[in-house]
Amino acid sequence: xxKTQSLRGRLKKYLGWALLISLAALFIYAFANKPALPSExxxxxxxxxxxxxxxxxxxxxxxxxxxxxxxxxxGGDRNDETMKVRLGKTPPFxxxxxxxxxxxxxxxxxxxxxxxxxxxxxxxxxxxxxxxDTYTTYRVSLEQIDTRPPLPSGR
Numbered sequence: 590x591x592k593t594q595s596l597r598g599r600l601k602k603y604l605g606w607a608l609l610i611s612l613a614a615l616f617i618y619a620f621a622n623k624p625a626l627p628s629e630x631x632x633x634x635x636x637x638x639x640x641x642x643x644x645x646x647x648x649x650x651x652x653x654x655x656x657x658x659x660x661x662x663x664g665g666d667r668n669d670e671t672m673k674v675r676l677g678k679t680p681p682f683x684x685x686x687x688x689x690x691x692x693x694x695x696x697x698x699x700x701x702x703x704x705x706x707x708x709x710x711x712x713x714x715x716x717x718x719x720x721x722d723t724y725t726t727y728r729v730s731l732e733q734i735d736t737r738p739p740l741p742s743g744r
Contacts, residue, residue: 628677630669631657631689636701637727639663640718642694643676657692659683659703661716661727682729684711700728706736 632644643660658681662672685692687707695702700716709731716727 628673630672630676632692634694636661636696637718642701643672644689644692645673645676645681646689654686655688656684656686656710657689659685661718663719681711682713682716683709683731685709697728697730700730702730702732704732704734706734708735709733 628645628647630643631646632642634642636642640661640663643662645658645660647656647658658676660676660679660681662676662679683703685705685707687705691706693704695704712729712731714729714731716729717724718727
């Protein structure tokens with residue numbers, strides 16, 4: 590075996606290891622930064638003239654629980670993609686981990702009454718909606734039904 594053949598052999602070995610390490614790093618990066626599932630508008634319901642209630646469903650991965658974000662926005666006749674961007678720029682008034690089938694929204698005299706099953710992560714009881722040059726306050730009453738069994742600690 591000559592020096593040239595020995596050098597080529599070592600070079601192939603080092604390049605092989607470098608390729609293997611690069612592929613492993615690529616797989617680790619792809620796993621750590623896997624793309625999130627896109628959000629989806631699952632309900633649009635008229636609230637008052639010019640304002641609609643939107644429910645957007647989020648899920649990071651198929652094995653993670655879904656969450657619903659509730660918005661009130663003057664939607665007009667915009668498509669879902671435009672509304673997802675627009676709603677993403679405003680904070681939701683309610684965030685819950687419930688399923689859409691377990692949500693009931695009713696219009697009441699001065700606002701909304703929402704009944705849902707599941708946990709609530711964020712909730713604002715006042716909606717300040719634009720009414721021409723002024724803002725009108727609407728109340729959001731929430732009835733939450735917790736279906737989770739009690740924890741061993743009793744909480």
